[in-house]
Amino acid sequence: MTTQTSPSGSDPVPNRIHARPVPRPGRLVAAVAVLVLAAMAANALITNENFRWDVVWLYLRDIVVIRGVMWTLVLTFGSMAIAVVLAVALAMMRRSDNPVMRSVSWAWIWFFRGTPIYTQLIFWGLLAVLYPRLSLGIPFGPEFFSFRTDEVLTAFWLALFGLAFNESAYLAEIVRAGLTSVDPGQTEAAKALGMKDGKIMRRVVLPQAMRVIVPPTGNETISMLKTTSLVVAVPLTFELTYATSAIGNRTFLPIPLLVIAALWYLLITSILMVGQHYLEQYYGRGFGTSTRRRGRGKGPAGGKQAAIAAAGTVQQDVNKDVTP
Amino acid sequence: MSAPTDAPAVPAGSTDMVSVRAVHKVFGHGHDAVHVLKGVDLDVPRGSVTVILGPSGSGKSTLLRCINELEEITGGSVVVGGDLMGYRKDDKGILHRLHPKAVARQRSRIGMVFQRFHLFPHMTAVENIMEAPVQVRGLTKKAARQRALELIERVGLSDRTDHYPAQLSGGQQQRVAIARALAMDPELMLFDEPTSALDPELVGEVLSVMQDLARSGMTMIVVTHEIGFAREVADHVVFMDDGVIVESGPPSRVLDDPREQRTKDFLAHVL
Numbered sequence: 001m002t003t004q005t006s007p008s009g010s011d012p013v014p015n016r017i018h019a020r021p022v023p024r025p026g027r028l029v030a031a032v033a034v035l036v037l038a039a040m041a042a043n044a045l046i047t048n049e050n051f052r053w054d055v056v057w058l059y060l061r062d063i064v065v066i067r068g069v070m071w072t073l074v075l076t077f078g079s080m081a082i083a084v085v086l087a088v089a090l091a092m093m094r095r096s097d098n099p100v101m102r103s104v105s106w107a108w109i110w111f112f113r114g115t116p117i118y119t120q121l122i123f124w125g126l127l128a129v130l131y132p133r134l135s136l137g138i139p140f141g142p143e144f145f146s147f148r149t150d151e152v153l154t155a156f157w158l159a160l161f162g163l164a165f166n167e168s169a170y171l172a173e174i175v176r177a178g179l180t181s182v183d184p185g186q187t188e189a190a191k192a193l194g195m196k197d198g199k200i201m202r203r204v205v206l207p208q209a210m211r212v213i214v215p216p217t218g219n220e221t222i223s224m225l226k227t228t229s230l231v232v233a234v235p236l237t238f239e240l241t242y243a244t245s246a247i248g249n250r251t252f253l254p255i256p257l258l259v260i261a262a263l264w265y266l267l268i269t270s271i272l273m274v275g276q277h278y279l280e281q282y283y284g285r286g287f288g289t290s291t292r293r294r295g296r297g298k299g300p301a302g303g304k305q306a307a308i309a310a311a312g313t314v315q316q317d318v319n320k321d322v323t324p
Numbered sequence: 325m326s327a328p329t330d331a332p333a334v335p336a337g338s339t340d341m342v343s344v345r346a347v348h349k350v351f352g353h354g355h356d357a358v359h360v361l362k363g364v365d366l367d368v369p370r371g372s373v374t375v376i377l378g379p380s381g382s383g384k385s386t387l388l389r390c391i392n393e394l395e396e397i398t399g400g401s402v403v404v405g406g407d408l409m410g411y412r413k414d415d416k417g418i419l420h421r422l423h424p425k426a427v428a429r430q431r432s433r434i435g436m437v438f439q440r441f442h443l444f445p446h447m448t449a450v451e452n453i454m455e456a457p458v459q460v461r462g463l464t465k466k467a468a469r470q471r472a473l474e475l476i477e478r479v480g481l482s483d484r485t486d487h488y489p490a491q492l493s494g495g496q497q498q499r500v501a502i503a504r505a506l507a508m509d510p511e512l513m514l515f516d517e518p519t520s521a522l523d524p525e526l527v528g529e530v531l532s533v534m535q536d537l538a539r540s541g542m543t544m545i546v547v548t549h550e551i552g553f554a555r556e557v558a559d560h561v562v563f564m565d566d567g568v569i570v571e572s573g574p575p576s577r578v579l580d581d582p583r584e585q586r587t588k589d590f591l592a593h594v595l
Binding site: 001136183185189190191192193194195196199203204283 | 428430489523
């Protein structure tokens with residue numbers, strides 16, 4: 001301990017211990033070794049002419065690249081938004097008393113999780129070939145209206161819904177896990193107050209489930225950011241990966257353009273991580289920052305109670321304020 | 325024992341707040357079936373306090389949960405405030421299950437306090453109390469808040485209004501839970517072992533709030549192991565064992581002069 005403590009008199013601990021720490025030479029050696037390796041890697045990146053950092057800088061802000069970023073963002077957030085709505089519906093269907101609802105939800109998740117996203121996107125791209133006209137009507141009965149598939153469902157919409165349907169299957173399981181994580185006592189308490197099922201879900205269960213749902217959903221969003229590069233299968237050819245590789249092929253400089261794509265993905269991911277942090281904070285309100293414990297255990301938790309007592313937010317003599 | 329469909333029509337103006345008749349409750353089916361309540365009859369007069377005692381597994385909590393429809397009864401009938409709980413009886417005497425909305429409406433008139441509080445952890449104390457009046461009764465937030473602040477004062481927690489449940493002690497949480505139940509202006513309050521999850525030094529504050537409530541004329545059914553509370557506050561003590569009511573009467577009779585051997589054995593253990 002090398003830090004200077006205040007002179008005796010103001011220190012509430014008169015016999016403060018100033019012991020020498022355990023010598024750990026291995027730590028220093030490991031840290032130096034890792035730093036040297038990191039410096040070598042940085043050197044290899046910066047000094048290698050083949051990366052053409054001048055080209056990276058030149059095309060980083062190219063209008064085609066920026067437009068690619070925009071399409072990637074639209075596809076990511078658009079498909080995630082649709083997927084979240086679908087996933088909540090699917091998760092509730094899985095918990096429904098109605099066996100038809102349960103089966104449909106199960107089959108949807110089974111299919112979209114069980115086949116590769118790339119294959120799904122190719123099929124969506126072929127929709128107009130498989131069904132040149134789409135119509136709405138009663139099966140084997142009259143039709144209400146119909147339209148040409150390729151006129152209405154453009155590559156963008158097919159890509160958007162293709163990504164969303166696939167993602168909804170994964171998200172549905174995340175939402176289901178979140179709903180299951182909420183103490184059944186919460187539903188009972190809400191029921192006892194006379195709340196109806198829909199209100200209980202919206203006001204009591206979902207807000208608490210969000211605490212469990214948000215972290216993996218952030219993960220899925222970051223994953224989706226990069227999955228959007230697969231929409232070339234539809235084919236949709238505006239997003240970041242396709243745009244940069246097209247420039248790379250045209251200019252015979254594939255490597256710097258790959259670096260550009262990587263840098264943009266990194267930047268967006270970093271921003272998403274910040275957003276996720278704030279979302280987690282919002283849905284974590286009312287729960288201790290470090291503990292994930294729920295009101296399942298009998299009685300107050302020792303650790304949390306101790307922390308609260310230390311924070312001075314709880315009156316020490318708890319019986320003092322009871323009405324006589 | 326009367327047939328399960330024999331729901332008694334309680335005359336209007338009856339003094340009984342709760343009338344439980346021949347209630348049976350079976351959990352599960354076939355081999356896994358557990359017969360928890362085996363024909364329970366219980367009358368709770370308006371404005372009275374009934375304490376239910378009994379060993380764990382005797383069906384006390386289940387009986388309480390059957391009264392406010394948290395559990396569907398298997399046989400018999402439960403009438404609260406003149407309303408048959410959970411069913412509608414037509415002219416031919418056939419029972420029809422009520423729509424969940426109607427059941428929710430019936431429940432909204434009965435307050436319940438749980439052993440483990442079950443406060444909503446993502447809402448502050450005052451928000452917990454406001455929740456049902458706003459969401460169920462359609463009160464404005466302003467009016468609900470006004471009322472919530474009165475109730476929180478009544479349970480002695482005016483300085484904890486904006487604390488989250490995790491920032492409150494067990495006793496404080498349970499008092500907020502009582503205020504939350506009272507916010508719906510219930511005709512009947514059910515307490516399911518309200519002090520069993522509390523540290524011993526926190527039990528008193530909750531019991532004293534309950535005592536005040538009893539004094540104000542609230543009809544209460546309390547499942548508890550607090551014999552002292554039963555002796556002091558109860559008008560009526562019921563001893564349950566193995567799914568039936570073994571003995572009941574005024575506290576002085578049941579607690580000090582039990583007739584049944586099972587009651588004597590139980591009291592010998594807890595006293």
